[in-house]
Amino acid sequence: MISRLPLDRQLASLRATLSRNEVLTKVLSRTATLDLPGWYVTAGCLFQTVWNVVTGRPPTAGIKDYDVFYFDGTDLSWEAEDAVIEAGRKVFTGLPAEVEIRNEARVHLWYEEKFGVACPPYDSTEAAIDRFAATTCCLGVRTEPDGRWRVYAPHGLSDVFNLVVRPNPVLAPRSVYEAKAARWQQQWPELTVLEWPAPGGTDGTTGSPPQRQNA
Numbered sequence: 001m002i003s004r005l006p007l008d009r010q011l012a013s014l015r016a017t018l019s020r021n022e023v024l025t026k027v028l029s030r031t032a033t034l035d036l037p038g039w040y041v042t043a044g045c046l047f048q049t050v051w052n053v054v055t056g057r058p059p060t061a062g063i064k065d066y067d068v069f070y071f072d073g074t075d076l077s078w079e080a081e082d083a084v085i086e087a088g089r090k091v092f093t094g095l096p097a098e099v100e101i102r103n104e105a106r107v108h109l110w111y112e113e114k115f116g117v118a119c120p121p122y123d124s125t126e127a128a129i130d131r132f133a134a135t136t137c138c139l140g141v142r143t144e145p146d147g148r149w150r151v152y153a154p155h156g157l158s159d160v161f162n163l164v165v166r167p168n169p170v171l172a173p174r175s176v177y178e179a180k181a182a183r184w185q186q187q188w189p190e191l192t193v194l195e196w197p198a199p200g201g202t203d204g205t206t207g208s209p210p211q212r213q214n215a
Contacts, residue, residue, distance in 0.1 A: 002161040010157045014050070015149050018141065021049040021059035023097050027066045030091045032143050036070035036084065036101075038125040040140030040152060043067045047136050047160050051188050054163060062187040065098040069140070071125040073105040081106060104128035117173055130154055133172035133180055136165050165193045 002013045019025055028041055045066040052061050068088070072080070081103045092099045104122050111119035122128045129140050135155040142150045159166055165184060167177050174196045181193045 002157075007156075010161075011149075011151055013161075014151065014157060017050050017053045018046060020053055021045070021063075023060055023063075023095060024049055024066065026095060027068070027092070027097075027099055028141065028143050030095075031068050031088075031099075032145075034084070034087060034091060036068070036072075038069075038071040040069050040125055040129065040142045040150075041066060042069050042129055042140040043132065043137050046139045046141060048184075048188075050160050051163060051191070054161065055188060055190050060097070063097070065100050068099060068101045069104050069125045069128055070101070071104050071122070071128075076103075076106050076109065078106075115172060115176060117171065119171060126152055126154075131171040132168060133177040134165050135168045136160055138168065163188070163191050165191055167194060167196045169197060 002010060005013065024041070024045055027045070031039060031041060045063050048063050049059050051057075052059050070084070084103065085101050088099060088101045104125050104127075107128060108119045108121045111117070119131075125140070129138050129152060132138050136159050138154050139157075139160065140152040144150055155166075155168075158164075165181050167174075169177075177196055181191075185191050185193055
């Protein structure tokens with residue numbers, strides 16, 4: 001099982017698995033041309049590609065969109081972010097999928113209105129990835145100029161390959177986690193969805209330190 005391999009071999013397996021999604025590889029290569037600070041392609045398009053390959057589905061099945069995060073704290077205006085989004089529209093023209101670009105330096109300005117809880121300002125893209133509702137979502141990949149893949153996986157890769165959805169109760173409310181998990185389980189019934197922790201209990205996370213690796 002891939003989850004039992006040494007980390008370097010898990011990373012190689014991750015790259016091989018994700019590379020089967022041709023839309024994803026094009027998003028990665030085209031995002032690199034935007035030269036965004038601290039960027040990653042992240043979240044559903046990554047772990048859902050793995051789920052698809054592991055369960056024998058087409059690599060793009062059920063993937064709603066492709067998320068691109070970057071971090072630019074020099075200008076927190078909507079106009080600055082919108083200019084990047086517009087540049088992305090041109091770069092991603094022709095792809096058979098929606099690509100959503102977000103400046104994670106601005107998230108605290110709108111998060112509470114959307115999700116009902118306050119979000120402290122992030123200090124990096126990695127800090128934003130750390131706070132997804134499920135640890136399975138906490139995954140980011142970008143391509144380096146020399147062709148290497150930079151992988152950020154603060155909770156490792158075992159749950160991703162083992163089809164385990166684990167809560168990450170550090171920011172997003174329980175309702176967000178449960179809604180996402182229910183939707184995913186409809187598309188991928190093979191998933192094992194872990195319950196939101198009871199108050200005062202363990203948080204259900206792996207406790208692994210952040211891992212930044214090249215693949």
